[in-house]
Amino acid sequence: MRNWAGNLLYSARGLVRPTSLDELADVLDTPGPVRALGSRHSFNDLADTPGVHVQVDRLDDGRPAVDLDAATGVVSVNAAIRYGDLSRALQLQGRALGNLASLPHITVAGAVATATHGSGDANPSLASAVVGLEIMTTGGELRRITRDGDPELFGGTVVSLGALGIVTRVELATEPSFSVRQDVALDVPWETVLDRFDDVTGAAYSVSLFTGWDEPAVRQVWFKSVVEDADDGGTRPDPVPDLRWATSEVHPLPGVDAAACTPQLGAPGPWNERLSHFRLEFTPSAGAELQSEYLVPRHRAVEAIEAVRALAPRVAPLLQTSEIRTVAADELWMSPFGDPAVGLHFTWRPDGPGVAGVLPDLEEPLLALGARPHWGKLFALDPAEAGALYARFGDFRALAERFDPDGRLHGGYLGRLLG
Template identity: 75%
Template sequence: MRNWAGNLAYAAHDLVRPTSLEELADVLAVGGPVRALGSRHSFNDLADTTGTHVQVDGLDDGRPAVDLDTGTGVVSVNAGLRYGELSRALEAEGRAVTQLASLPHISVAGAVATATHGSGDSNRSLASAVVGLELMTTAGELRRITRDTDPEVFAGTVVSLGALGIVTRLELATVPAFQVRQDVALDLPWQTVLEHFDAVTGSAYSVSLFTSWDEPTVRAAWFKSVVSDGGGRRPEPVPGLPWAEHDVHPVPGVDPAACTAQHGVPGPSHERLSHFRLDHTPSAGEELQSEYLLPRRHAAEAIEAMRALGPRVAPLLLTGEIRTIAADDLWLSPFGEDSIGLHFTWHPRGAEVAALLPVIEDALAPFGARPHWGKVFAADPVALRAAYPRFEDFRALADRFDPQGRLRGGYVARLLG
């Protein structure tokens, strides 16, 4: 069995899909290594195990898969549900999540556990919407942890890398449903982006800048703007932006049919905030991905450092993306302050990408860059431990929830030691 991209063969000897909490408890009672597996969108062995993989997408705990409390706006969700499915169900109830990642195909639990994010100066990671979660420990104990009832440890249980238990359900804050329009500008001069970075990224609810790093301009800027009262105008962060007259895909030369609607056509937020449509396959999966997150205050310097590496990066790159993310308080989230993300979608040339990653990480190290947990990177576990001030608190929490270390497989085993 392989991951979504096909670059990793899992070491697990078994995959189980329990249909009830009792079945899940029986799986855990057998003993041995075990790990939760979501939509398989991790590009490294973070979710791997030499034992049993558990998927909870078919689990029925006696409650609806999407259970909205209309009084509080909090929705309780089956952990294996995909964000696109959740968003459609919420839209039917007049609600929405505040942010989505590029793909709506990823599972809620997997995205939360790895601090996956979208873009937007005021938008935090997907994990920041969590107000409570339920998980089953390796001892078979079902635990519910919320921000209100467990304030001392809650921030350590959300971005957990799957090291605390099998998450069965998450509770997310929602907002009233809203409409978004998407407009794409082409060929923004780098000088404009660097001199007016705050104006560019702050001109819409969500902004993504696409580049191959060796180009003389930012190839495309995707602006996703909230539409109020049926209106809404195209953003103008700087005068004279050249707007695309045709649909655009993030990867040059690829058919944009899989992309969400552009040219300012309003639609539900979940049909615009992701770059790709739920009912389309965004690519064949034959790619690798990396991403580095760093404080926004270093944006200009980090971008210039990457531009200097452009001639080395571009031949291996399908596309690069610059995003912004607001700060949160979660222990293993890389967003301790307002941040930018430098994302790389690579050709599936693993050895060449692996050789280049240390070069990129050295260039970004002065700016406090940390890798996305679920992408490919070179940073060793010792360096990553030191990059998270609450790491030792998290290790203690993992020891308490999983004293036998049964959940420590793949990169998590190397990280926790």
């Protein structure tokens, strides 16, 4: 079995999909390595194990897969539900999540465990919406950890990298549903972007910039603006003068049909049909690709962008597209967003050796600026050095030993990280 991109053949000897908590406990009672598996959207071996993979997509714990508490606005969901399916269910009940990632195809548990994110100056990662988790440890104990009830543990249990057990349910804060319009500006000069970076990224609820790095202008800037009254359609953002607006829908990848993308051209619609870049019913992004991402402190963003532009002759030939996004800070131990950050995301051509060859050169200037790699993407940084980037890494390792004293979850990259 391979990961989503097809670049990694898992070493697991089997896959189990328990249908009840008792079945899951029986799986965990069997000796040997074990590891949760979600939508397989990690591009490295973070989710790998030499033992048994466990998916909880068929798990029935006696509760609805989407269980909304109308009084508190907290929704409890099966950990394996995809964001696209969850967002549709919430919209039908008049509720929303604060943000979504580019792809609605990823599972909730996998996304929050790796600090996956969307964009927006005021929008933290998807993990920040978590208020509670139910985790079955390798000892077969089902534990519920909540933000209010377990403040001393909670910060280490959300972005857990799968190190604590098999997450069966996730509890998320929701808010009233809202409408969004999406407008795309084309060929915005680099000088404008760098001189007015805060103006550009702050002009809408969520902003994404797409580039190939070797071009004289940023190819596309996607502005996702909250519309207070969907009937009047809202207004297009105006962060800098003389922007050229797309008059037909575009795809982030040059020359690719935009049918897979969420509606643009300023047409307002529900949050769940605009905040992601791609529609749930289509193959996400290009399919055949590799990905890397580095999260740089917000105050070093312009320096980081200039550093990558200087490497354009090395980077561009391997690239399909690159996305720049902003993310607000959170307080989760293993989240790369301890401070406001800017994500530099690279969607590579499926050239493993070529990408592996350029990553060390790309990381050198970015790490010097305080960058942290996305846990689920490709990067060259040594695991010991990656752990050292986090002030609470020692606490996280101790928490992992407490939940999994025999290290049965230590497969792939996680095993190398925890040592």
